[in-house]
Amino acid sequence: YLEAKEAAQHIGFPLVIRPSFTMGGYGGGFVHKKEEFDEAVKRGLEASPTHEVLVEQAVIGWKEYELELLRDANNNIAVICTIENFDPMGIHTGESITVAPAMTLSDTCFQEMRDIAFDMMRNLGTFAGGCNVQFSVNPENENIIAIEINPRVSRSSALASKATGYPIANIAAKLALGYYLDELKNPVTKTTSAFFEPSIDYTIVKIPRWDFKKFKGADTTLGLQMKSVGEVMSIGRSFQEALQKACQSLEINRLGLGSDGYELKNLEQIIHSLENPSWDRVFHIRDAMALGVPITSIQKITKIDRWFLEQIYELVKMDKEIKKFTIDNIDPVILRLAKEKGFADAQIAHLLGGGVTDMDVYDKRTSLGIHRVYKMVDTCSAEFTSPTNYFYSTFDGENESQPSDKKKVIVIGSGPNRIGQGIEFDYSCVHGIKAAQELGYEAIMINCNPETVSTDFNTADKLYFEPVFWEHLWDIIQLEKPEGVIVQLGGQTALKLSERMRDHGIKIIGTSFENMDLAEDRGSFSTLLKELGIPYPKFGVAENAYEAIEVAHKVGYPVLVRPSYVLGGQGMKIVINDEDLQKAVIDLLGDLPGNKVLIDHFLDRAEETESDSICDGEDVLIVGMMEHIEPAGIHSGDSSAVLPPFSLSENVINKMEEYTKKIARAMDVRGLLNIQFAVKEEEVYVIEANPRASRTVPFICKAHKVPYVNIATKVMLGDMKLKD
Incomplete structure (x- = not known):
């Protein structure tokens, strides 16, 4: 001390x-x-x-950069990627919006940074592999301070690999084994040497994903400690396009950077947000500009480089420009420019007003010849031929993604990691892709999470690194014309898009949309259970606080209050009186307007169990039954579970089996099904059923050493039955 x-x-x-x-x-x-x-x-x-x-x-307000490098035992060093932090020093790099390649770095400063990084690495003794070096640069005079060096792959290595297409960990492992950089081939081009520095002709933006909503009362200010739970990456021809695509990828109900009706209009709140950075500061920078706050003032408060602020200001100007038109008289030049700047059809529809929908804008732009094209990520800016099948979309130049005439299937990924939906769903997506390939399909992946295996360039036959967002999906489906789309492997992300797919005539592979929706719609599902003679907790559905109190009196306290169509227990509460119930319902409907609130009688001190199964429409295979150690009332994703059950009576296990089979057949499940039960005094109640990959599927696959997702995917595709 x-x-x-x-x-x-x-x-x-x-x-x-x-x-x-x-x-x-x-x-x-x-x-x-x-x-x-x-x-x-x-x-x-x-x-x-x-x-x-x-x-x-503390060099607060200085600019922050990092270099991702590789070094071999011969002292050869290559800079794989230069990453610039949008947020200045003072916010942890894992919490910062980052951009590659660096946008505001002068060449002399970059060369100096590179020399310092090489010196640091060569003075760390002999090590071979990946390395990450972080620097701080004084914006006044370009003085450089080295912040830290990590002689290992870092959090940014995955991002740098996906950003450049260069597989850093793969090469780093070979270097650690004693190979030299100049002996290895670049796994992407397959012809050039691995001893080269990737050049990229696009921009990538990473935005972290936070889940503060789950932690009421948490300090949401960003600083030196990481609080984010995941991240998204987007690729565009310009910073503006990549930034808007990243905002669409976050799955926080935003259509891009603003222009969607969720803007903040209160200047006091906006200034407070600029001074105290939180997860939504980038949106509030745009909102401040829309209200007329000068760029200089925003720069003074946030210390963000003026270049970035000017880029955002151009989006605000474009926003005002679009508002001058209607769908019938919009200037094609303005429309194309808006699309090049990353504006979604839904954003443009919102700005045009008058009840225009995103599909109206889609029809308008395609009639004007404004089509999305796909470009290749190949590590070398197309300098050498590259057979890579890793693409991003833009509105510039020719289309490089040529669809094959093979039968194809698209798997929709699970987007950014967050609480309740993490890497478990990526496990299912990757195994789903492998299963489709084994059956001779061309498997196509759409996802935007750089931390996953599904976004490796060699996992699927074709990878579209795009937001899991309706417009992007629709354009890819128009281009590729797949047999169908698999939505039950990517968690709630993919399921939320399935209704629109059905409405547009896209085939959903496996369980139909109607049957998936039946499980989500509490009323219809309980009617089904009633018909099947399966017990379930008393429940009711309410659309306002008054109805909720009526329902609660009917089913009896304590009650469980929750919105429909969410994953990971978002917004769930157990309440024991009218006053608490009223508050809970008002809060829920404030957060999720237009949603219905489910009110179940809460089975106090009941035991919770679950089953995972695969159904092919006829036969049902129960792959695992789990017993939770914690009682009902603790979310299944937070509960310790034991496989197989350790204290359930034969009677209870038989009932769980019987109910699982009845529900699977009644819902005509094709693929996976997860059912959660509450057990009280030897009576088995069904809490919910989810006809999709669940959080527990990877756990069961690893425990039983059986690739159940592979089997389920083959059943979904309809090429095989369980007995095959």
């Missing part, structure tokens, strides 16, 4: 305290004044496993 105090006196405030040997900024923080110092040092020392902290000058 005394050493820290000495360092602080010498450096002066503001300071940064960084504990040694921690990840994600854990235990670190800023110290702006003397009074905060003791507490920050104490926290840092406790967080560090070696009881050691760094006390550093």
